[in-house]
Amino acid sequence: MFDRASTFGETLDSPAGRAVLEKHLPGIAASPMAQQFRSARLGQLVALVPxxxxxxxxxxxWAALAEVGDGTARAPYPPAIAPDPAYEADEVAxxxxxxxxxxxxxxxDPLEVRLVGPSHGNPFVDVELDALFTRPDGSVVRVGGFYDGDGVYVVRALADAEGTWRFRTRSTARSLDGIAGTADVAPAPVDAHGPVRxxxxxxxxxxxxxxxxxxTTAYAWTHQSEARxxxxLATLAASPFTKLRMCxxxxxxxxxxxxxxxxxxxGSLETGFDLTRFDPAHFRRLEQRIRDLAELxxxxxxxxxxxxxxxxxxxLGPAVDERYLRYVVRRLAGYANVWWSMANEYDLMWSKDLDDWERLAAIVGEEDPFGHLNSIHNCRPFYDYDRPWITHVSIQRVDVYRTAENTDQWRERWGKPVVIDECAYEGDIDQGWGNITGEEMTRRFWEGAVRGGYVGHGETYYPPALDAPGDADDDEVLWWSKGGVLHGTSPARIAFLERLLAEAPDGVWDPLPGDWDVPWGGTGDVRVAYFGFNRPxxxxxxxxxxxWRVEVIDTWNMTVEEVTGTHTGQVRVDLPGRQYMAVRLTRVAA
Structure with a gap:
């Protein structure tokens, strides 16, 4: 039978399956989806079809598809595995x-308790370990531990207070249970500010x-070669970006x-994966990249x-999802510069429903006692961003053209910060989400900023068009996924916007009452009007x-020109008749 777990490609390759798809979705076999989504699950694909x-x-x-196919039943999901209470014999002290x-x-910094203990069996599932940390002020926090391979176990806390910490471990393995000690935490360096709240x-x-x-976005950059x-990292060091979305x-x-x-x-695609064993070397490399980002x-x-x-x-199924999630959060919650995103385009995850996402989010909350930011990203329908575990709105475009213009409405709707993580990408590929201009990317950043929100960048220039050499085995290196080098024109303009935001009294703009044709943002004493497409x-x-001091801002050419004198009441501001202009007003005297 064909069902939600079947791939689009295997269903199309079956004459009976193809006939069902053509009946319910006329023309889909000849559409771009037939090639683009061959490996996608049907449950994922239908979320995209109006x-x-x-x-x-x-x-x-689903009923029609269930009647065709080879009748093979799918294997059940792997079961949960409880820690082994007899992992170590009674004679082990x-x-x-x-x-x-x-x-x-x-x-x-991360504050670690590292233990060298048993390695027989499969410690990833056989052993449960955590520790109770007592902060200098007497508050107690439970932190889950993880197995790091070769008999090494780690409990990694986030040192969120200076002074002397105390800890005591708890474990189903006798040799790991009841280890106590202290650790001194020195004052923070001047450039360390702690997690974002x-x-x-x-x-x-x-x-x-x-x-x-x-x-900005580079989904799979940590899965590329070390050189890439x-x-x-070198590109990011020269960029204005302060957040990176990554899988x-x-x-x-x-x-x-x-x-x-x-x-x-x-494991591997060819040999299969052992879903009871994580690869510590893989995660150590990921941790190094997180530390590298923190340095930047x-x-x-x-x-x-x-x-x-x-x-x-x-x-993976519920049990493996949970095992994976606990392992990841326990390893990474000790880093101050981590945010959680439960999913990119959660609604395309065909095997998970809303109850699953709520259950998984609760696990993140349980295993992250340090309260890192957490959200979930949509493809089409919005998640319920009123949910208490969601700290901010992580959203993508809802229209080919209009997205950032909704920022102030979304702030009012959910009462939380709005981060438009995907507004489309500057580039030139054959997908509508990946071929906007640098001017349009910059415009969307400004439209979001004057409405009190934040817009995310991405870039999808096709390398041959740039005459940019790729790896010997990969000539399709697009920043949006693999990182590498930025080629677009918007990052410099985004840096210019960041400079102007930093000049605001509190470093932010909020939406202000606007004109019918022009949005205004800022504060009571600093007000910014953005004209966007218009060119008065x-x-x-x-x-x-x-x-008031009056300044004319050219957001594309990155200039600020002050209008002579100070002004009261009403002022005519002359403009150059170009797109992407703004006006900034600053009160200089009451």
Whole structure:
């Protein structure tokens, strides 16, 4: 039978399956989807098809598909595996594992308890380990531990307070249970500000420093060669970006045909994966990349699940999903610059429903006692961003043209910061989501900013058109997925916008009452009007109380020109008759 788990390609290759698809979705076999989504699951694909928005239409399709196919039943999902209570014999002395003191931590560093203990059997599933940490102020936090291979166990906390910490381990393995000790945490270095927290409709670090998430996207950059990863880091170092969206699992999609060198689980596509064993070397490399981003002042927005998959990771089943999630969060919650994204385009994850996402989000909350930001990203329908575990709105375009223009409405709807992580990508590929101009990308950033939100960047220039050499085995290196080098014109303009935002009294803009044709943002004493597509030769501006400085901003040419004098009441502001202009008003006297 064919069902939600069947791939689009295998269904099309069956005459009976193809006939069902053509009956319910006329023309789909000859559409671009027939090639683009051959490896996609039917349950993922139908979420993209407007004809199947109604439940009755979907039910009719599934019923028809169930009547065709080879009749082979699908294997059940792997079961949950409980820790082995007899993993170590009674004669093993409690707390007898070797405690390896970790390097002295500073505030906002990971604070680690490292133990050398047993390695027989399968410690990834046989052993449960955690520790109770007592902070200098007496508060207690439970932190889950993980197996790091070769008999090494780690409990990794986030050192969110300076002073002396105490800890005591708890474990189903006798030698790991009851180990106690202390660790001193030094003051934070001047450039370490702690994890990012929500501040109304905006963000601050834990120490109060303002954070503006100017994000970009390189989904699979950590799954590329070491040389490509280093190239990506060098590019980021010269960019304005302060947040990077990236996947834990590898990605299979257009321009993503290369095979990673390793995976979160031990194994390969050819030999299969052992879903009871993680690959510690893979995760150590991921941790190094997170540390590299921290050195650059960049937040790692980690996508925990996604649907673009040829290895089976998008359909692991509830027990393996939970095992994976606990392992990942326990390993990475000790890093201050981590954000969680439950999924990229959650609605394409055909094997998970809303109850699954709520269950998985609760696991993240349980295993992350340090409260990193968490959200979930949509393809078409919005998630319920009112859910209490969601700290901010992570959203993508809802229309080919209009998205950032909705920012202030979404702020009002959900009462949380709005981050448009995917507004489309600057580039020139054959997909509508990947061929907007640098001017349009910059415009969308400005439209979001004056409405009090944040817009994310991505780039999809096709390398041959750029005459840009690729790897010997990969000539399709697009920044949006594999990283590498930025070629577009928007990053410099985004840096210019960031400079202007930083000049605001509190480092942010909020939406202000606007004109019918022009949005205004800023604060009471600094107000910005953005004209976008429009190109007036002048604008009559009402100033309000006090005296004001008036500046004309060319957002594309990155210039700020002050209008002579200070002004009261109303002022005519002459403009050059070009698109992408803005006006900034600053009150200089009450």
């Amino acid at each position: 004809e199947l928005e109604e439940p009755a239409a979907r039910d009719a399709l 409690p707390a007898s594992a070797t405690f390896a003191p970790a390097p002295k931590a500073r505030q906002w 929500v501040d109304g409709f905006h963000f601050r670090h834990a120490d109060g420093t303002r954070h503006r998430p100017l994000g 990863q280093q190239q990506t 834990v699992f590898p990605k299979s999609y257009l321009y993503n045909a290369n095979e990673p060198i390793d995976f979160p689980f031990v 002042g960049i937040q790692a927005d980690l996508i925990l699940f996604h649907a673009y998959d040829r290895w089976g990771f998008s359909d 030769r002048f604008r009559n501006v009402l100033l309000g109380d006090g005296r």
